[in-house]
Amino acid sequence: MMLAMTASGTLALAGCKGIAALGPVPGIGPGVRALDRAIRGEELIIASYQAAITALAGKAGPSAIASGVLAEHQRHLSALRSRLVLPPRLATASPAPSPVPPALPPGAHRVLAALAGAERAASARLLNELLLAPPPLAQLMASIAASEAAHAVILAQARGA
């Protein structure tokens, strides 16, 4: 599945006639915006896991589970980013600030519960976003939403263990 979404499909056709030949810059479609929100969502949840792994230092079991799930989120983010192609102007205009994850509660048990809640919320958001996406991206988003729902199960099992 190699679908790159571009917000500037007409630019390459304009040749060397100068900027005036380009006409108005095409708007960014709902699919690109849905993809952008999905990317930001993954960045945020990755930041949450990085904070959680720091908070879980010394708790071998929960820490290992969080690290395993974090690795899957990093694969999600790579797959989503590979679908996004923005014109240089948009890509460099305002570098997105690093996401600031919500503060984690004290205690390994509550950290895992907070992560599980974040996973369920992210999975539910993707289920809505994928309705706006072109088919290959919708399939990727559905797969990621399913993965995140499974993460919530694993985190709940880790709390019970």
Place this chain on the structure above:
Amino acid sequence: MRGARLTRASGGPGAGRAAARAAVAALQAALAAEQAASYGYGVVGSHLAGSPSKFAAAAADCVAHERARDSLAALITARGAAPRPAEVAYRMPVAVASPGAAVSLAVLLEQQVEAAYLAMVAQPEAEIRAFGARQMQAAAVRAARWNGRSQAFPGLGDRA
């Protein structure tokens, strides 16, 4: 009831008929996977009779697949097509002779179902797409309950 279309129609009535055929084909493929899973969970449950909690989990998951199967049949009928009947019996992807193998089979059945729903998620009709995505989520949850593991890309595997 037809859901809203998500993409621009790209042609006349011929294109509309082709889209309707593609939607029914995606529904039939998911139906076939749910029929196989419903059968397969009978095999799973028969090897988990020694554990009341695991047997109950297999029974609950079997019911979930039967409900999805019936919903898919209704979606197909609503589009003027006939749901393809189930096979009399199915060859299981692994031989099952122990509770451990039964759990492995349950996970495999869920993974087959996840992959089968991908074609529905590619459909433009919101009702079909949302149903497929919700069922992929449910299958991944059931698989994780069985084996305590997740996958980065359920349904897609290494194709993501």
